[in-house]
Amino acid sequence: MIEELKEKVLAGGQVSREEALLLARDGDKQGLYRAAGEIRDRRVGRGFDTCSIINARSGKCSENCKWCAQSAHFHTHIEEYDLVDESTCLQLAAANSRYGVGKFSFVTSGRTLSDRNVERICHYAKEIGEQFPDLHLCASMGLLRKEQLQRLREAGIRRYHCNLETSARYFPSLCTTHTTDEKVATIRAAQEAGMEICSGGIIGMGETLEDRIDLALMLRDLGIRSIPINVLSPIPGTPLEHMPPLTDEEVLTTVAVFRFIHPDAYLRFAGGRKLIAHIEEDAIRAGINAAIVGDLLTTVGSKVAEDMEKVKALGFTIQ
Numbered sequence: 001m002i003e004e005l006k007e008k009v010l011a012g013g014q015v016s017r018e019e020a021l022l023l024a025r026d027g028d029k030q031g032l033y034r035a036a037g038e039i040r041d042r043r044v045g046r047g048f049d050t051c052s053i054i055n056a057r058s059g060k061c062s063e064n065c066k067w068c069a070q071s072a073h074f075h076t077h078i079e080e081y082d083l084v085d086e087s088t089c090l091q092l093a094a095a096n097s098r099y100g101v102g103k104f105s106f107v108t109s110g111r112t113l114s115d116r117n118v119e120r121i122c123h124y125a126k127e128i129g130e131q132f133p134d135l136h137l138c139a140s141m142g143l144l145r146k147e148q149l150q151r152l153r154e155a156g157i158r159r160y161h162c163n164l165e166t167s168a169r170y171f172p173s174l175c176t177t178h179t180t181d182e183k184v185a186t187i188r189a190a191q192e193a194g195m196e197i198c199s200g201g202i203i204g205m206g207e208t209l210e211d212r213i214d215l216a217l218m219l220r221d222l223g224i225r226s227i228p229i230n231v232l233s234p235i236p237g238t239p240l241e242h243m244p245p246l247t248d249e250e251v252l253t254t255v256a257v258f259r260f261i262h263p264d265a266y267l268r269f270a271g272g273r274k275l276i277a278h279i280e281e282d283a284i285r286a287g288i289n290a291a292i293v294g295d296l297l298t299t300v301g302s303k304v305a306e307d308m309e310k311v312k313a314l315g316f317t318i319q
């Protein structure tokens with residue numbers, strides 16, 4: 001069945017929800033990972049996409065996402081600050097450009113961003129664009145309006161990030177201050193503003209296998225081509241702090257099934273990398289072809305140069 005579905009995907013077909021579930025439940029795990037890696041190799045080759053982020057505003061968020069260290073609803077011990085200044089952004093952009101990181105993203109905590117702060121980000125983006133034209137700029141700023149997204153696009157920000165996080169069915173158990181529909185509306189508005197979209201989710205938040213597959217299918221319906229896969233890093237003080245970790249098999253199966261559903265996408269390692277460091281190479285073999293490098297938001301990521309070397313040693317070229 002794995003081989004049959006692999007051939008179907010390689011011929012341009014799509015796996016259905018039922019087929020994705022069959023793949024995820026198949027006992028031949030090595031066969032599944034191998035087939036997913038082959039789909040990646042044959043559909044998109046061995047280019048590896050890298051990006052890095054600047055945590056441009058931290059903490060004090062009005063939303064109650066149960067996994068998040070930045071929510072004001074929970075008592076976590078993170079550094080909180082308002083929008084960073086221009087020189088901090090430029091310094092980080094310069095470092096990323098020097099290391100050959102392809103994309104650089106402004107990430108801010110909060111439900112949304114004020115018009116004034118959107119304008120400040122536009123100013124930073126224009127400066128970075130002039131000084132480091134090789135950097136592709138992205139932004140992740142919550143539920144922005146279409147006019148705000150248009151302003152960012154005009155300032156040179158080409159991609160907007162908004163994770164759906166999990167299935168629409170499970171999301172209300174994790175967050176009650178905003179909805180999947182609001183996220184989808186933001187994604188559509190960014191698409192209409194001429195932006196590419198990066199959207200994925202977090203696994204290990206108590207969701208079922210079906211939730212993971214429904215997330216992948218929702219992303220496919222939205223035409224998403226860059227998909228961050230985060231593994232929950234339970235943060236002390238958040239409601240998910242005692243969530244048991246996923247098994248290696250659950251993580252690798254998720255990656256592989258996502259690859260079957262998204263043969264041409266960038267499946268991107270994101271948060272939680274420290275927890276899965278021992279299976280990173282296996283995950284790349286099973287279909288990962290992108291990563292956020294450097295230090296991530298409020299959890300420890302991995303160092304840029306180290307990441308680049310690891311990826312090259314596996315036979316990939318950095319894009």
Ligand code: SF4
Binds near residue numbers: 069111
């Ligand atoms: S995930 Fe975003 S919206 Fe939710 S609490 Fe964290 S910063 Fe706020």
